[in-house]
Amino acid sequence: MFTALALALTTSAARADDGRRPIDEDWPVQSTGPLAVDGGLVLALPARLETGLSSGIGAGVTRGRRFAWGVRGSWSSATESSLVWTVSHDDFRLRAVAALQQPAGRGVFALRLGLGPTFVYEHRTRNQGARAGLTGPDLETSALAVFPAVDLEGVVTLHILGRWSLVISGGPTALIADGALRGGWTAQLGAGWQP
Amino acid sequence: MPPLLIAGCGRLQGFGGEAPPLATFTVVFQGDLAPLRPEGVTDVHALRVALVWGAQWLTEPFCVLPAESPAAAQVIEAGCRDTFGFVPNVVSVSVPIEIDVPATLTLTQLPAADVMVGDVTARVAFGSLVVFDDRDDSGTLWLAGPFRGPFNDGRGGPPEPSRAPSRDIIYGASFVTMTAPDQRIAYREGAFDARSAFYPRAGCPPPPPGFSVLAAGGFSAEAALAALLSGGLPPEDPSTCAVSAPADTTIAIAARAPAEVQAVGCDARTEDSSVRYREPPSSFDYASERVWACAHLPSFDTGGGSAASDLIQLVVSGRLGDRCKGLSHYTLRGCFEDVNCAMPEWDLTANPPDWWPCGP
Numbered sequence: 001m002f003t004a005l006a007l008a009l010t011t012s013a014a015r016a017d018d019g020r021r022p023i024d025e026d027w028p029v030q031s032t033g034p035l036a037v038d039g040g041l042v043l044a045l046p047a048r049l050e051t052g053l054s055s056g057i058g059a060g061v062t063r064g065r066r067f068a069w070g071v072r073g074s075w076s077s078a079t080e081s082s083l084v085w086t087v088s089h090d091d092f093r094l095r096a097v098a099a100l101q102q103p104a105g106r107g108v109f110a111l112r113l114g115l116g117p118t119f120v121y122e123h124r125t126r127n128q129g130a131r132a133g134l135t136g137p138d139l140e141t142s143a144l145a146v147f148p149a150v151d152l153e154g155v156v157t158l159h160i161l162g163r164w165s166l167v168i169s170g171g172p173t174a175l176i177a178d179g180a181l182r183g184g185w186t187a188q189l190g191a192g193w194q195p
Numbered sequence: 196m197p198p199l200l201i202a203g204c205g206r207l208q209g210f211g212g213e214a215p216p217l218a219t220f221t222v223v224f225q226g227d228l229a230p231l232r233p234e235g236v237t238d239v240h241a242l243r244v245a246l247v248w249g250a251q252w253l254t255e256p257f258c259v260l261p262a263e264s265p266a267a268a269q270v271i272e273a274g275c276r277d278t279f280g281f282v283p284n285v286v287s288v289s290v291p292i293e294i295d296v297p298a299t300l301t302l303t304q305l306p307a308a309d310v311m312v313g314d315v316t317a318r319v320a321f322g323s324l325v326v327f328d329d330r331d332d333s334g335t336l337w338l339a340g341p342f343r344g345p346f347n348d349g350r351g352g353p354p355e356p357s358r359a360p361s362r363d364i365i366y367g368a369s370f371v372t373m374t375a376p377d378q379r380i381a382y383r384e385g386a387f388d389a390r391s392a393f394y395p396r397a398g399c400p401p402p403p404p405g406f407s408v409l410a411a412g413g414f415s416a417e418a419a420l421a422a423l424l425s426g427g428l429p430p431e432d433p434s435t436c437a438v439s440a441p442a443d444t445t446i447a448i449a450a451r452a453p454a455e456v457q458a459v460g461c462d463a464r465t466e467d468s469s470v471r472y473r474e475p476p477s478s479f480d481y482a483s484e485r486v487w488a489c490a491h492l493p494s495f496d497t498g499g500g501s502a503a504s505d506l507i508q509l510v511v512s513g514r515l516g517d518r519c520k521g522l523s524h525y526t527l528r529g530c531f532e533d534v535n536c537a538m539p540e541w542d543l544t545a546n547p548p549d550w551w552p553c554g555p
Contacts, residue, residue, distance in 0.1 A: 089207075122209070128217060128305045132218060
């Protein structure tokens with residue numbers, strides 16, 4: 001993957017003397033502004049569920065060049081079962097972000113720090129409860145909780161065509177729950193748009 | 196998103212927290228056990244009540260057809276269990292119980308598919324609450340079985356192992372037989388087939404979906420046989436029927452002599468009325484502690500389409516002191532799976548054992 005990325009980032013330097021046209025001529029980049037919007041698929045360790053993989057969508061907007069700031073949000077969900085319970089956790093992450101960015105060819109490397117709350121909506125269903133005729137809280141329970149959290153992500157943006165780019169990010173996360181620090185990770189693959 | 200907006204803020208539990216029971220039954224056991232204890236039993240060790248799911252069982256033809264001789268009638272009396280009795284399949288949960296003190300029986304698992312009768316669109320399970328003295332301290336009711344007579348397996352292998360006898364003593368059950376009033380635990384999924392002959396309660400309301408407690412007054416054996424011959428189910432007196440939710444009912448079980456109720460702790464080796472005929476062993480003290488008779492094979496028990504047999508069988512009851520009734524069938528010729536097989540696995544008709552009391 002890194003080989004392919006390096007090739008893509010240096011392709012703009014290709015000259016016509018080897019018979020190829022510069023990629024910038026066929027795939028021109030038009031992004032010049034400080035504003036960047038991105039969105040895509042999110043994979044993450046569930047914030048409070050003991051097991052499973054949380055998947056969903058996320059999006060964000062940043063403004064700036066070498067130093068950028070902005071906001072991000074994501075939703076992801078994981079459902080897992082034990083003998084007794086089927087538990088679903090929806091994680092809603094809201095973050096204020098600050099990023100240090102370094103352009104390189106058609107791409108941008110960035111290190112992004114996010115701070116904000118993570119809302120976790122839990123829905124539990126008693127296995128076999130519906131078949132047994134259970135109703136109400138004996139059959140299902142739900143709860144909502146919020147936790148302070150921080151993310152540190154590496155971000156790679158590769159301009160593809162015009163104002164569109166491929167955005168890959170990922171890194172460790174941490175939140176405070178029950179007085180303890182709980183670690184995790186998050187990753188996103190998506191598209192960016194920069195005017 | 197709407198559930199998120201209406202969800203109350205609270206503590207996440209994940210997979211933790213106490214699991215709500217799927218059903219809870221309240222049981223009270225009444226009576227004095229002192230005069231009911233079997234001979235040689237001086238105390239009640241650990242009284243418990245267990246939920247026992249019932250098996251779909253058919254008695255064998257020899258037990259329901261008219262006896263061909265007084266000796267055969269005696270064998271039927273000694274070796275055939277109640278045709279309309281409750282037959283256990285699986286023992287579920289059990290809890291300690293004291294006399295006149297309500298006990299709570301909590302189910303955290305549904306009955307498995309192997310105790311339910313019907314398909315996935317309409318199936319039902321019936322259970323009996325059995326009060327027993329847990330004399331082996333196993334914490335559960337140990338089902339017993341009849342001790343059958345010896346036989347040659349004809350395959351050179353070791354003799355069939357006999358399992359250890361159950362030491363538990365049964366003192367009462369909510370559902371003993373369909374010919375007496377009963378209270379049974381029911382679990383229903385999907386629709387209910389009113390023509391089902393699985394512990395039928397014709398004339399009573401069907402069990403509701405999920406768990407319930409059903410009551411019925413019972414029917415007579417004569418009425419049951421008459422209904423079966425006419426292709427129907429024996430009717431219950433509707434005034435004796437009752438249906439209630441588990442939480443709304445206290446199930447009362449009266450103490451009874453173990454000899455009257457111990458069959459609810461006796462499982463059945465075969466549940467489809469099939470009979471396994473055996474090769475006579477080289478020696479067999481069949482008359483010791485057993486009741487026996489020589490009899491023709493039941494006329495409709497001739498195997499898969501083969502001709503009726505002229506064989507005479509030796510049918511032997513279990514030992515008279517055994518807890519569970521059972522029969523052993525011997526023939527001089529036959530196969531393990533079909534007594535009327537064309538190529539018998541054993542044929543002693545020309546040279547029967549010296550002890551063989553019946554004709555060829």
